[in-house]
Amino acid sequence: MADTHKIYFEPVDIEMEVGEDEKILDAAFRQGIHLMHGCREGQCSACKSYVLDGEIQMERYSTFACNDAEVDEGYVLLCRAHAYSDCTIELLNFDEDELLGGVPIQDVRTRVTAIEPMTRDIVSLRLTAVEPSTYEFKPGQYSDITIPGTDEHRSFSMATTQSTPGEVEFLIKKYPGGRFSALLEDGLAVGDELHVNGPYGSFTIKEGHVLPVVCIGGGAGMAPILSLLRHLNETGSTRPVRFYYGARTAADLFYVEQILALGAGLRDFEFVPCLSEELPERPEAGSSSADAGMPSGLLLEAGNVTDVVARREADLARCEVYLCGPPPMVDAALVFLEAQHVPSDQVFHDSFTSPVTVSA
Structure with a gap:
């Protein structure tokens, strides 16, 4: 049986135990401590922390997430870190409300109830919880789905809310050669x-x-934003909301009418599809959507989503920004938001990457 050690987290004054055979982030989840995290595969830096004392070794990780100089200084990625002594770790990013108040990690056996194409490369996968009969989560979170017959999993965001506690929908982008x-x-x-x-x-x-809330999405990043919009609608939020969705063509847009219906229940809402590629009849910035087969009155904007946001949002520093989409889109948006002087604690995103081999 593997030895166990104590981890002391600063500056939050939390203590927990961890086995040498488990990663520190997983041990935290097991004990109901919800540390900041993203990909959980050592490819983003959301869980990066600083070791004040103790012996820690990391499994393979991306040097883009934690470079050699940082490792030498004592920085670690908790999703790849194993403790071999009692340790004191300084959390660099944390949410005090989430630390001890997050939803417990659950193992749920589900049954497929629908598989429906949304676009040429986005599929809606609907599941019903079998055992247990409900699945608890917060709007915007994601799950691991195990690839049948393997020990591998893929991570996908939920598009639904707790208004349907036994039913959940995932919006999944199809990749050539992707196992799932x-x-x-x-x-x-x-x-x-x-x-x-x-x-x-x-x-x-x-x-x-x-x-005010500004959502910036693309591809399957529609899922968690749709979950957030449903939550805001269901709770009667009065916050102004803008949703900018980046797609290549009008054919890559989906759930438009559902989004507009959700927005109708909010006090101040606007949905802005942003089309980056030439159309047979390309809409000029701010043109009508009628010729593109979209609902009447919807405005289609031409250009990359960050360019459109730059044109239309003059005071982003006074907004909370929620990002989800392909990694290049999220990376570009983060650079853009920094240039717009948006405080980092007003920017929220989960980092998703395709399964690849990472280097130590």
């Missing part, structure tokens, strides 16, 4: 069972906040 993507084409069917583990992520609406 292939199952959506041929391998999964209604009635099949899938194992779901979660929830994870800190891409959640912060209760009690009053700043």
Whole structure:
């Protein structure tokens, strides 16, 4: 049996135990401590922390997330870190409300109830919880779904809320050669069972906040933003909300009418699809959507999503910004938001990456 050690987290004054055979982040989840995290695969830096004292070794990780100089100074990625002594760790990023108040991690056996194409490369996967019969999570969080017959999993965000506690929807982008993507084409069917583990992520609406909300999404990043919009609608939020969704063409847009219906229940809402590629009849910035087959009155904007946001949002520093989409889009948006002087504690995103080999 592996030895166990104590971890002391500063400056939050939290103590926990960790086995040498488990990662520190996983041990925290097991004990109901929800540390800041993102990809959980050593490829982002959301869980980066500083070792004040003790012996820690990391499994393989991306040097883009934690470079050699940082490692030499004592920085670690908690999702890849094992403790071999009692340790004191300084948390660099944390949410005091989430630390001890997050939703417990659950293992849920589910059954597939629908597999429906949304666009040429986005699929809606709907599951019903079997055991237990409900799945608790916060809007904006994500889950691990195990690839049947393997020990591998893929992470996907929920598009639903607790208004349907036994039913959950994922919006999944199909990638050439993707192991889970292939199952959506041929391998999964209604009635099949899938194992779901979660929830994870800190891409959640912060209760009690009053700043306007700006959502920037693309691709399957629609899912957690749709969950957030549903939550804001269901709770009667009065915060102004703008949703900028980046797509290549009008054919890549989906759930437009549902989004507009949710927005109708908010006090001040606008949905702005941003189209980056040439159309047979390309809309000029701010043009009508009628010719593109969209609902009447919807404005289509031409250009990359960050360019459109730059044109339309003059005071981002006084907004909370929620980002989810392909990594290049999120990276570009983070650079843009920094240039706009948006405080880092007003920017929320989960970092998703395709499974790749990472280097130590």
